[in-house]
Amino acid sequence: MAEFVSDVAASVLGKLGSISYKEICLVWALKGELEELKKSMFIIKDVLLDAEEKQGHDKRISSWLTQLKDVFLDAEDVLDEFECEEQRKKSVKEHGSTCRKVRRFVSRSNPLFFSLNLAHTIKDVRERLNKLAEDCGRFGLTSRPEEKHKIGMNRRQVYSFIDDTMVIGREVDKEKIINLLIDQAANNSNDQQVVSVIPICGVAGMGKTTLTRLVRSDVTVDRWFEVKMWVSVSTDFDIPRLIKEMLDSATREKNDDLTDDQVQTRLRDCLKGRRFLLVLDDVWKVDRNDWEDLRSFLKGCSKGSKIIVTTRNEEVAKRMGAATLHQLKGLTDEDSLKLFLKCASEEGQDIKNGNLIRIAEEIIHDKCEGVPLSVITLGNLLYSNLKEQDWRRVKESEIWKLEEYKNKCFAPLLLSYQDLPFHLKRCFLYCSLFPKSKEIFSLELIHLWIAHGVLKVEKNDKRSLEDIGHKYFNELCSRSFFHHVKGHGWYYSFSMLNVIHDFALFVSRNECLIIKGPDADVRDRVRHLSIDHRQLGGGDEFPSCLKKLNGVRTILFPLLSKEAFITSFFNKYLIKNYKNLQMLDLSNSSFETLPSYVGRMKRLRSLNLSWNPKLTKLPGSISKLQSLQSLDLQGCSELEKLPRNIKDLSTSLVFLSITTQQDFFPENGIQCLTSLRTLMIVHCNEMLCLPDSMSCLTALKTLVISYCKNLSLFYEEHKNVGTLSLHKLILVELPRALALPKWLQGCKQSLQFLGLYDCPNLTEVPVWLPNAAWIQEIEIMQCPKLLSLPEGMDRLTSIVHFAIFQCPKLREYVEATSSEDWPYKISFEPEQQSRKESSSNGDLRRTENTWTEEENSKLIQTISEFYGKGKFKVEDNLKSGHLEAIRRLLAPKLPGSNLATKQIESQIKILKTSFRIVREMLTGPNRSDFGWDLEEKMVTAKEAVWDAYIQSHPEAKPFRDKAFPFYDELSIIFGKDDATMNGLDIVLADEVEESNERLGRKNSVGRDEEEEDAEDGIESKSFSEAPEIVPISSSDVLPMKKTENVGFGDIGEAIKEAALVIAGEIKDSTNRLKQGFSQEINEKFMRLNDELMKITTLTVTERLKATHLICQNIAIINIFFSLPDGEKEEWVRALIKGFT
DSSP states (O other): OGGGHHHHHHHHHHHHTSHHHHHHHHHHTOHHHHHHHHHHHHHHHTTHHHHHHHGGGOHHHHHHHHHHHHHHHHHHHHHHHHHHHHHHHHHHHHHOOHHHHHHHHTSTTSHHHHHHHHHHHHHHHHHHHHHHHTHHHHTTOOOOOOOOOOSOOOOOOOBOSOOGGGOOSOHHHHHHHHHHHHHHHHHOTTOOOSEEEEEEEOOTTSOHHHHHHHHHHSHHHHHHOSEEEEEEEETOOOHHHHHHHHHHHHHTSOOTTSOHHHHHHHHHHHHTTOOEEEEEEEEOOOOHHHHHHHHHTTTTOOTTEEEEEEESOHHHHHHTTOSOOEEOOOOOHHHHHHHHHHHHSOTTOOOOOHHHHHHHHHHIIIIITTOHHHHHHHHHHTTTOOOHHHHHHHHTOGGGGOGGGOSTTHHHHHHHHHTSOHHHHHHHHGGGGSOTTOOEEHHHHHHHHHHTTOSOOOTTOOSOHHHHHHHHHHHHHHTTSSEEEEEOSSOEEEEOOHHHHHHHHHHTTTTEEEEOSTTOOOOTTOOEEEEOGGGTOSTTOOOGGGGSOOOOOEEEOTTOOSOSHHHHHIIIIIHHHOTTOOEEEOTTOOOSBOOGGGGGOTTOOEEEOTTOTTOOBOOGGGGGOTTOOEEEETTOTTOOOOOTTGGGGTTTOOEEEEOOOOSSOOTTSGGGOTTOSEEEEESOTTOOOOOGGGGGOTTOOEEEEESOTTOOOOOOOOOOSSOOOOSEEEEEOOTTOOSOOGGGGGGGGTOOEEEEESOTTOOOOOTTGGGOTTOOEEEEESOTTOOOOOTTGGGOTTOSEEEEESOHHHHHHHHHHOOTTSSSOEEOOTTSOOSSSOOSSSBOOOSOOOOOHHHHHHHHHHHHHHHHTTOOOGGGTOOHHHHHHHHHHHGGGSTTOOOOHHHHHHHHHHHHHHHHHHHHHHHSTTGGGOEEETTTTEEEOOHHHHHHHHHHOGGGGGGTTOOOTTHHHHHHHHHHHIIIIIOHHIIIIIHHHHHHHHHHTTTTSOHHHHHHHOOSSGGGOOTTSOOOOOSSOOTTTSOBSOOOOOOOTHHHHHHHHHHHHHHHHHHHTHHHHHHHHHHHHHHHHHHHHHHHHTOTTOOHHHHHHHHHHHHTOHHHHHHHHHSOHHHHHHHHHHHHHTTO
């Protein structure tokens, strides 16, 4: 796609500037070559924004941009070559034999050969780039600064069901269609036509499908028709497919195992004597004979049956013999404005700015022409944005002037697309490779993204690539690119509106292509192919265009059936022509084995062989795919085993889904794939057990074991050599599973989601479950022999969703033993959405439970702002109103995150738990053994100390050698709660005595002890240090790596004296203070912010620091309130200065 070459350039330059590539350049002695390439790219990048704006008016510039993008993509291929070679070197070093290393020395993989070859390629790319750069002056292109502004920063929550409130101006249309469906059938008793057709016609984006869904879900319609069917037709009016999908829809189950004759017979039986409603959605064309053939399968039904047909073409309605046609027209300007403002407004808020409304009226009248999709797209683009300049930018965009976007929906969609960050643009473009109306699964799309490296993994990000991919998926959903979303636990299914699919094909036309016939017009530089083999013939018949494509990175066969086409194609072209292939999808094919030369695809990152019923083995050469990250073998029911040397993929493979005939995994099998983040063991009916060595998969985050009828999970005990740290564990239909294996015990400090489904003999859940401090969701379904839960389940304070379905004994136990004091409620209603197979009637939850450092930072910042306003109190137990307020404040800072209040509540609990664990180490009985690294923001201790402490405090393990960057901020938020609610006795007794004892030692300690203990008194406590909640002093609690002591001067000495006096008074009045402590201090806490707000010269940061420092100490807060108003500002500034 030439329109956004600047994005591709920025991506390549970003890679060239990364530290990892600089290191690689040094290793391969190619620094000079790549620096020259980088300079050439920077020179040309400066004029790209000007070129992209002018291309719509000058075809020469458009062609120039297309050529330029090809060069940039070739440069990206060069960088991929680096990555592949580095990955191969790493594997050879870890697994290579001496013979293998010798062969490498005399092969083209020799470092000298590799460097020379790559240097030549880089030079060629640079020369092509320089030649194109010479044209800049001829086209009159000028340098322009990069525009970083994005209009649509905030995103709304996504819902997959039809919301009546979001459909405006279609009430009359809905009523007319319902009358045609019901009244005509009820009243026209003389009508001899058993099945009648009602076409709904209209241009793309007019809302034909949405209107039909509203009609079908109407209560009256639902009761009137006994059978309801929905089939998406699109351009392919294929009778066998339509009959099959009609049966699937009517029976609400898949009928994949039936022959065509069986499908036809069963459909007739299903419809016989019954009144049905059939929706044929988005019919593009139909032959009269095909239509009559389809109608013949509908005979025998009850009178009054109806067929609704949605189409853009009135000729379709005529060929179907429809007596009545409903023409769907555009919305009025009034209804369009209502819909636009509703989409642009946050829930519960109306836009009342007169200027914005006037701009909206102009956009509606001049740009949308009553097309609902255009209205919704532009409204969503401006969601929660009240800046007039952004609304005007949409109205006055150059995109409206481009001839190629005259389609009524394309220009608004392009504006929304243009607003996406580059990685999401690429993610969306790959959707064009799937057929129209196809149900797409999020995992297959995400693996396509993984293969092309578009998922941005932040430093220290512990989430799996699937979790990051689902975050991107949610963002595209929130922008209305995906529709009809259904949740299935750890993945989603969805589809795209046909007009959006057309748009995706249009913007990706130079890069992505669906080949539908032998005479397809194909650019020789196309990068991503989707092949509809049904229209290409079989055997040796191939379109000539396939022979000249050598830059292809993706090949999909999305409609592949069990034919010989793919085998011939694979042998003739795949290896020979497509050396840059990164993604290969051969699912549902008919290979018995793959040819050994598949190992030559050194850049292949994703290989999908799923649901191949004939595949018996994989060639050993598959272990040579050193870039392979994803391998899908699910549904390969005849697969005997994995190759012996599968362990060679241990450094690259992060996703594996497998079906095999093995009864156990041998040593050096999947247990050696130590980089795996997701493992799915599915339909392994011969599998008897899983070995304890599964605990070697220490990087594993998601484990799914399902439909394994003989699997007991256990194996004889061995000494574990690693500890699992799963985030998600899903077990489905394991009839022989009695309990969970012991090698899962290590997950108690990491597990966030547990799903147990259809395990009829499961008798117990893990005894360690109450200690799983981070778990947020638990679902147990159809486990009838589960009688109880372990004691201590009330300790799970992070739970946001706990559901038990169809487990009668367990329900009785929980109802008898649970208490209202539990921090969560357990749902027993089957209507609740199950992760195993949830319906579309629910909100699209984000699937990853792990928060990134950036997300945590934004959450803490938001809470601090709320706290600074005096609204947030931990002791409020996170009231729903406060949580909703925090969610609204957080939403603009994390666009696309789709966070619900329950997720925020859970994360706040997790942060509080983490803070208390760290604080206990730094301020508890063992504090002398621990230190705090100011630079790294982490707890420090000797190895022996850690080992001993974790034995008695296992919850501290995640903080060993790991940064906890938010301790200071969390001390402000949670520190007060700990001081006032939990540490009363320590405040009133032990800490006072210890502080006074330290004060008495001041003059007797040597210089070394002074450095270790710091100086006594308040002035030694740095704001950047980890604070301790004590009444007098926390100066010597944390042995820091660095200390800096700054005195208060006279005011400081006065504070110290006052602190000592008050300390003595506290010690002598313990019992009295215990009684009145909470009320008095809480009142002062509540008044503190108001008092500080009166000091108008303080900045927000200074006020937060002052709040933090004053709340740390009972003495200090009393001193503050005892001061005259005129002295408080000087006192506060001295306090802050003494702590920086």
